[in-house]
Amino acid sequence: MADKAFDWLNPFASVNLGIATWADGIKQWAISNRELIQPVKQFFETVIVAIERALQATPPLVMLAILVLIAWQTAGRRGAIAVGTCLVVLGLLAPEAWGLAMTTLAIVIAAVILCVAIGLPLGILAGKNDRFEAAIRPVLDTMQTIPAFVYLVPVVMMIGIGNVSGVIVTIIFALPPLIRLTSLGIRGVNPSVVEAARAFGASPGQILRKVELPLAMPTILAGLNQTIMLSLSMVVIASMISVKGLGNEVLRAMGRLDAGKAIVGGLGIVMLAIVLDRITQGLGRSGRDRGHRHWWETGPAGLVTALFKKTT
């Protein structure tokens, strides 16, 4: 306002509230608090690396067998066949494809574990408290709608590039459905059943553990499935801040117009998505859909159980 004449038709050009400089201050704050941020970052880096090491150390065929068995247990025979087929296709895409997929899987697993750790308690809170639900809803909307590039920069400024930033960016995008559906599941529990639990002397914690969470579980698992899918959809963007894996192949292919890399990366992500979707979708079936059989009475575990019963 001081140096330029104030233009009534374009007032914005002459007003400077200094927001950009103020935001730059965040970077300064992050730099000056390095010793605070670094240990936390180091801890998560160690965890992510440990998960990746474990996945990479398992021989591909053993890993394939494990995933197929898990799919058989959660999604039945047809799910197992689909998962097995997808994993074989994934491995045949390119010699390095399996290793890249495991790196990506490690990042997804780390992000999903943190999503559950954060999202489940927040979702329960939102399910029980209308005020909290009303407060958190616009935040969740924002997390899902703003483009990832908007928060990519501040996250990198605060923490630097690498796996940890990749996981954080993934969490911001993938967390909302888990919170939403946990809240929805808790709210959907028949209030007269909760009242009966109260009438027979259950404490609030017992009501949560013995009534609300079990009854909300199919909905919560649907939320978990979505969170996993969204985590996977972030791998290309995460690779822009130097996260390795399948996403990085796609990114590099874009830079060089390398069709081969694009197909390996792209198809690899799709195969991984189908595998994770199949496995987690089956989790959400309620006891009624399974004919009131316990999980250990079906699938491969059911075979083992039956075998045990026969021999004893």
Next chain:
Amino acid sequence: MTEPRRDAAIRVEGIWKIFGERSRQAMEAIRRDGLSKREIRERFDCIVGVRDASFSVGRGEIFCIMGLSGSGKSTLIRHINRLIEPTAGTVWIEGENVSAMGAEALRRLRAEKIGMVFQSMALMPHRTVRDNVAFSLEVRGRPEEERIRTADRALEMVDLAGWERKYPDELSGGMQQRVGLARALAADPAILLMDEPFSALDPLIRRQLQGTFMELSAELHKTTVFITHDLDEAIRIGDRIAIMKDGVLVQIGTPEEIVTRPADDYVADFVAGISKLDLVTAARVMVPFAAYVQAQGPQDTTGWPVGRPEMKLNELVDLAVATDHPILIAADGEPVGVVTKRALLRGIQGRDEERAA
């Protein structure tokens, strides 16, 4: 109403429940100016659920609360185990002030002293029948072996032995409510709260369950508060009946009192269609022997059928059809009254004019 205060298992004193944000102000306004239900809704946007309810239930007594839907029965019964906090008033259970209990004491009371049965059954769909029934023991941390034993015994009482491992949705409605009854009985509580337990069932199944309940009740002598919107059911089951209307207990009394001396037109309308045959006793319709002699002159009562004062009208009809004489009512060998044919017929109709005349 005439219960000795000391022996009451449940005593409810001046309970008010006003639903809404501004229930406190509404309560004060009622205390100050005696506002009506409608004025409260208009001025404070609050709903009066229960209005100054007081009663007590003796040990082992079955106390029915009867009223139309929306009259506040469910709200009132939920004050007894404090599922709903009163706006004003106090509840005592066996001399203990429930309103003053801490959270842990209240949970213990609910789990060990009170069993509750709901109209909607409210069984837990993810638990087996056995785990449903043992729920109150589980929340008290009882060992598994004891839970199984107790649950199976309770299921046996309601004729559901063999169904322990089933899930609620594998059972019919009547069987589900048997599970509800077993769950309420499992911890062997002193008090049963039953909120329209049989209303959701088919008439035939309802009769069956009423039968099961009355057999169990005769055997176990539980203090019971039983809610129903069906006067026939209330009369069949209740030792005493309270009639509720718009949140107010308009009359409390034995079935016979309610039917023969309704407190107001509302209750009178209600009981108009009820058969008096198995309800009204000879003592209510007879003319005192002295008065009869005074009016008719000395009587030769040889050959008259003889009944007792506590005989129901139905039995008097059996005596009356065998003879042309009036029925002599005698207690301890002494004649105390006379029931004429006319008085008997009027009694069946539910009218009192013979006595009044």
